[in-house]
Amino acid sequence: MxxxxxxxxxxxxxxxxxxxxxxxxxxxxxxxxxxxxxxxxxxxxxxxxxxxxxxxxGPVQSVGTDDADSQMHIVHLGGGKYDVIAGKKLNADGPLSKEEAEELATRPLQ
Incomplete structure (x- = not known):
């Protein structure tokens, strides 16, 4: 593709x-x-x-009201593991569960 x-x-x-x-x-x-x-x-x-x-x-979530142009992406890696990307990988410590990824994607970028 x-x-x-x-x-x-x-x-x-x-x-x-x-x-x-x-x-x-x-x-x-x-x-x-x-x-x-x-x-x-x-x-x-x-x-x-x-x-x-x-x-x-992919599907994009706006982050915070002051930073409406920022975008995060949740990427499924397989096996129930996910990464959160906002220009770079935010979960540097390793893959997250779906719930952890969704929670991280709702936090404001710092």
């Missing part, structure tokens, strides 16, 4: 590969900014070879 750059919400690494000096392991979540930092031809090759699964921007 082809997704326009403006509609990219992020990506999930499906197969291990090296990006610069960093080894990206299967299951690693990439933010939209990280995906867009990969040159378009390389990004397309990684997607077509099954190294990354690019996903579109």
């Amino acid at each position: 082809q997704i326009d750059d403006a509609d990219i919400g992020g990506a999930r690494v499906r197969r291990v590969f090296r990006s610069g000096n960093e080894m990206l392991k299967s299951g690693t979540m990439l933010s939209a900014d990280e995906v867009l930092a990969i040159p378009a031809a390389n990004r397309r090759a990684l997607r077509e070879a099954g190294f990354i699964e690019i996903f579109p921007r």
